[in-house]
Amino acid sequence: MGGHPGGPGIVAVRGAHATMSGEVDVCVVGSGPAGLAAAAAARRAGAGRVVVVDRETSPGGILPQCIHDGFGLEEFGEAFTGPEYAERAAGDAACVGVEFWQGTTALALGPGPELVLVGGSGRQVLRPRTVVVATGCRERTRGNILLPGTRPAGVFTAGTAQRLINVMGVLPGRRAVVMGSGDVGLIVARRLHLEGCEVEGVYEILTRPGGLVRNVVQCLHDHGIPLHLGHTVVEVHGDRRLEGVTVAAVDADGRVRQGTRRRVPCDTLITSLGLIPELEILRGLTDGTVDESMRTGLERVFLCGNAAFVHDTVDCVTACGRLAGRAAARHAAGLRWPRRVARVEAGEGVRQVVPGALSELAEAARFHLRLDVEGFDVEVQARARDRPLARWRLRAVSPTQAVALTAGPARLERLRQDRTLAFVARPGKEEAGGRIHRR
Amino acid sequence: MIIGAGVVGCAIARELSRYQAKVCVLERESDLGCGQTGANNGVVHPGIDPPPGxxxxxxNVAGNAAFPRLCRELGVPFRRTGLLAVVTDPEEAMLLPxxxxxxEANGVKAEVVEGEDLRRLEPALxxxxxxxxxxxxxGITCPFRLTQALARTAARNGVVFELETEVAGMLVGRGRVRGVRTTRGDYLARWVVNCAGVDADLVAxxxxxxxxxxxxxxxxxxVFDRGGPAVGRVLGVLSLKGDPHSKGGGINPAVxxxxxxxxxxxxxxxxxxxxxxxxxxxxxxxxxxxLVPALARATPIAAFAGLRAATYREDFIVRPSAHMDNLLHVAGIQSPGLAASPAIAAMALGQLADMGFSAPSRPDAVVAPPxxxxRELDPAEQTQAAAADPGHRRVVCRCETVTESDVVAALRDPxxxxxxxxxxxxxxxxxxxxQGAFCGPRVATLIARERGIPLWEVTRAGPGSWLYAGPTRR
Amino acid sequence: MAESIAVECVLCPGGCRVRVLADRTEGARCRRGEAHARQEATDPRRTVTTTVAVEGSALPVVPVRTSAPVPRDLQAACVREISRLRLRAPLYRGQVVLVDLLGLGVDVVVTRSLPAGRETLLPMSNPASR
Known part of the structure; x- marks a missing residue:
């Protein structure tokens, strides 16, 4: 990190005040890593006035509450903590002249594009040349899965618990059960444990952990926290404060196995049930499908970061933001909005693929996929209806980790031969642990 | 003295607040409308279901008729959506006539619709x-907002609300209730109205x-997220196979x-x-x-359960106690209690008058909508509000666009x-x-600030429902 | 040292189960995995991150980290020791707030800059709004 302590970060950001009006080339909604990268990239690509609006009082999105390390290995070549990464990225954006309108909430987006903002000096309608939506994702809640039982205090999503402990200095409870083994859940289990809240166990409905092996080892094994695979929480108990949960073993279809119900006394339930892209601002305008440069179906509006695809690492989020920012700068400078020439779909063995479209301007593309297969030596194909257009070989894959596939000009030329293409993945050789997961 | 601050208790309190009388409402929970009112779907039923007579x-019918004016006066959302009680089995079509x-026996407008007409009224079917x-x-309304507006109006006219005060017994003598014993001391009263919902029989x-x-x-x-199937009407099911004790619910848009x-x-x-x-x-x-197949693809965001206060006769009870001359029971108010609440309150006042209650009317009675x-302001009003009040520039709850000033106003309510x-x-x-993942800690912080207490003393819903164990660093 | 130690490799999605013996490793599919497994088996280390109480700022705690990884089994002891610190804003990212934690030769470093005063929690709005 070297040099002056504090780096270029916060001082520069706080100096970047300006009037919340006037001509804006690129307006980025959200100052998480995607938004910061998009804004900085837009400025570097020649955009005049670039503004980041964010509802929080300081930039970084969710990063300031992720105090663990391991961020930025690809971007910066060292393992930062979340707050460090946020300050580096915000400082970088401020240095190239990005304006920050913190404490500002984007209430609505409309065609034009047009943004309704509230914050700073009041409520106003902004008409920037381009808008980059970088609103991140939110957590699936117990309500989304209709978890039965009472509704006492003491049920938190992992992200909320993380914010409470790491930013607000508040301990959510004294004895916790963690439902779901996504990365945030694992990381929060460790924080709870280290802060003196007993973690009775982590319960994962699937037969494999939802988070990275690294987090299973370092967050659970290191601290003796039990992981119960093939188990889940089936009921919440307690009238005022949580008094316990019922856990049970489940079969492959998620049905409770007879005679395995067990009541676990606890005052806290942490849910780590997955992340959902936050696309509320696009509702009624367009869906979350983007093309190779993160253009949405709404003219001059881009979508990037976890709002477009729930990435595994902040480095991927940053790269995704940069892509959107560069394109936004070009369109702010007058580049014509392109037609979409191909649709990209998820086929056999592939759960999700982004981008979901290719534009007529596409010269290269980076595809992000979630697969349903695991093992070594896996082949992924992009297929037209009847024939493969391109192939990639992957050394090791798992459904819990996204893969990124690059298509350079030559490959992309082939991909554009058909109006619809589907990505399919075949499990690797069985002796190498290859298998396909059915949902 | 009114026992219970649900929509019925608050409606009666509001009616009584038009008179120069000392009125007090006792509520066990830490807020209004925590019982049936809070677990209500907000439907203002038309009155097609209850047996005539x-x-x-x-x-129900009288209450429904009073709703538009009441809601307008109190600044509470109300929309006449109409209701379709749907038959799904042709063999049960005779249920329609x-x-x-x-x-019609209840005096409610109703007609049978089929085919194209039905689809036109509700394309989501x-x-x-x-x-x-x-x-x-x-119609549909917001039961919370209605209860709050009634209580607020009552409070502005001098009614006292004692929350977190549970009735433990009655002080009785010579055929009259002299007062009420509670977990927070004794209250003397000349008239007592029992609106205790599910516990009304225990209070009696x-x-x-x-x-x-x-x-x-x-x-x-x-509860399903916005942006799901566009259902515009209240939908119910007419069936012989249903539970005879209940209308059996349905699908309804919320305001x-x-x-x-x-x-x-x-x-x-x-x-x-x-x-x-x-x-x-x-x-x-x-x-x-x-009924609405598109529901299968909609996103649920919450589920809750409520208890309806049913009696054996399945009818409302609004009558004086058989034993005490000055005790009025308003009990067995299950669905359509919300729709009926304005009429229940009017009837309760009539009963109280019969029991000897009289007081001069309050000339300075006010209406105090919340x-x-x-969120409810139009764009120009929002601009004005945000310019005038920095608290309206800070959005605390993003899903529902609730500002800091909205929250503070609730914390400073009468x-x-x-x-x-x-x-x-x-x-x-x-x-x-x-579901509060984002705004929960922020609202808790505002509660702590406004009440001058540490964050970890804020509760979810009153004593025992602590939110946080304490600070991580002392 | 036991005859062999089992290590689950965390370097890639493969999650190899490696057995580390005195003179060799078994089960790793790559060189990096072998080296990682040997390190885990002989001297596992982690960077510790936690928070410290801070006064004079909008936030009650500030995040910190160790300047280098510490022995895995001392994580809890490190957190306990660090949690005894009391700091005062302003604080700067990279600022060392404890030297030679538990005699381990690593320092404790602030990971988030926190200005003094409460203003960081107010919107950093534009001058026109002041």
Missing amino acids: TLKARL LSKLRA GPGAYGALWAPDA GMAGPPEFTIHPRKGEIV DGNLLVGPGAREVADRRDTAVSADGIRKVLDKFTR PRLF VPATTLEAVKRRTRAGMGRC
């Missing part, structure tokens, strides 16, 4: 919908031999744009049992997804919200798709 039928007759009884007078029992019994009947409601599905109905023993059961959820979803929420749930009921902060 019952008190329920009469009060029968129901129409019953509706699936192919299984055969025909329906159309009752245009049905404190004053003498049993007069009626209440059987809690539980039902689950599932804030969510879709509510349920409730089902089953008798339970425990008067506190508001746990949501997997079976209950499955049943309501199975039943109503048949302050309008930022009947103040003091808990996370109370703020949620009044502002909707935490009722959206993230």
